[in-house]
Amino acid sequence: MIKTETFEAVNWNNIEDAVDKITYEKLTEQFWLSTRMPVSKDRSDWTKLPDIEKRLVEKVFGGLTMLDTLQSESGIDALRKDAKTQHEIAVLNNIQFMESEHARSYSSIFSTLNTKKEIEEIFRWARENDFLQTKAQLINDVYQNGTPLQKKVASVFLESFLFYSGFYTPLYYLGRAKLINVAEVIKLIIRDESAHGAYIGYKFKLGFNQLTDAEKETLKSWTYALLYQLYENEVKYTELLYDEVGWTEEVKVFLRYNANKALMNLGLSPLFPDTADDVNPIVINGLSTGTTNHDFFSTVGNGYLLSVVEEMNDADYDY
Template identity: 65%
Template sequence: MTEKDYFNQILHGEATDKEVGYYKAVDWNRVEDAIDKQTWEKLTSQFWLDTRIPVSNDLKDWRQLSPEERDVVNKAFVGLTMLDTLQSEEGANVMRDHVRTQHEEAVLNNILFMESVHAKSYSTIFISLNESKEIDEIFEWGDTNERLQFKARVINDIYQNGNPLQIKIASVFLETYLFYSGFFTPLWYLGNDRLVNVAEIIKLIIRDESVHGTYIGYKFQLAYRELSEDEQYELNLWMYDLLHKLMENEDKYAEEVYDQVGWTEEVKVFIRYNANKALQNLGFPAYYDEGTAENVNPIVMNGLSTDTTNHDFFSQVGSGYLMGEAEAMDDDDYDF
């Protein structure tokens, strides 16, 4: 290996037209992939923090919920907390080992940070609505729940042992599919004009996750097209086996969380809708016939498409406080 080859290997295998002494400075004026720059600009324009949303203003709504409804909300959010923790500590991190450009690594750094913001946001919701003892109990449930831990174990095993394309599949499945069994709850309440400040945070998280899922899916498609037909076939078999394994567990998880309020079957349809979106992000057709927007509870779809709440300028700020309104989600959000 020549000295130049060695330096280029250090720099993630990036081809250069000039010698590099030891380390290459990232140059955003010379971008190899325009999607890197577009995604960076999109994500930075969406920057937000949970501390600017007045979640405690939802206490009146919270106290009017039944014990079963509060239990569903808490379990949904602790599940989301755990998955965001996994994505911030492992998912975005391991993908940095297989970037195609320096700019992609910068985007992944942004994604990693925002996943940490997401995970912290749920703690803001918990402390605003629950007593400390209740928070301890719900985290204990999440840390020991068989179905929730199964999701984490399967995805993290791929992060630690999978190849770069398998890792991207697992990440897109997590971002665009597995989160949504938890998102159903706040979207349902938002569609019923309840817990609207909680929903402000969830809409911001969904807006981020939409970009994350489409970006990683795009990077997957670039690498997938470089595989031979036999390699693509083997990867497809692996992907659909993972999809089935996760869906079987996700159905059981939905039953465990939602049976007590009678939402389980609607949640299962919503899960399949988003599983189809994850496949589309990866460049594959929809798989679940029942997973269409028309079959999803219209209240939830309405909540998914609602613009940010406008708060007064003195004591409250909503998700539009800095960077503009949270945008409605539609099918085009899953495609570059």
């Protein structure tokens, strides 16, 4: 008999890293599907929005769809190659599925609010926008060519920073009691991304702490250089999206705040002076992912999923 590779069954009764088990359980408790969210109830709000704001919503969601697709198709595969335990692979598998569900969520919103022609235009815009393509290419280049720790940096920057230029819009409308069911979907996505960024940041810190002092300084310099590069592009992307509605400077504050959060997930010092106190309070309040009280039988809020949902707070960004 020809000797072949021996396959090892994953044993959840023998945990090498307790954070793998904690994270897997947290993510499964948070499980949700976009098809259970009553986005159709926002059609009335949608029809009342000025055309310029409709186009903004479409573009930010088109951009988010592309980034979620990148994470599900390229990012998690890149991280999985460097996993240290079978349980870590299981967590990454869960993250990969939910990134795909996030991308599907935006299509669910589009199919509810937009015409077929409008949807085609949204995806054309995402495909052809230089700033959006640049940030995707910068992240994907690290996924394809970076070291294991560099890949984790890129993933945390995507999850904890680059998504937020798009998240600003639905959170802003939520604070003004508009598109609240669409915002419910986004809050669920934000809750997931918070957990993803914290977990991958934790794995980064494990590896980072094993480096020599010289290696740490080299990696830190590379990390901040990548963040500068991403931020410069993100500012241009933000100006393109928000100049017409006059929100650009507020969104830039939000970007810097979340860039600092991404660095905190990596165990590194904040780069920007901006704090939660500097962010538009309407938007910062929307980052709370507590339960919205929908009717138990007729509609689904982010509290009635498969379990009780805990509110995320700053501590959830770090293990």
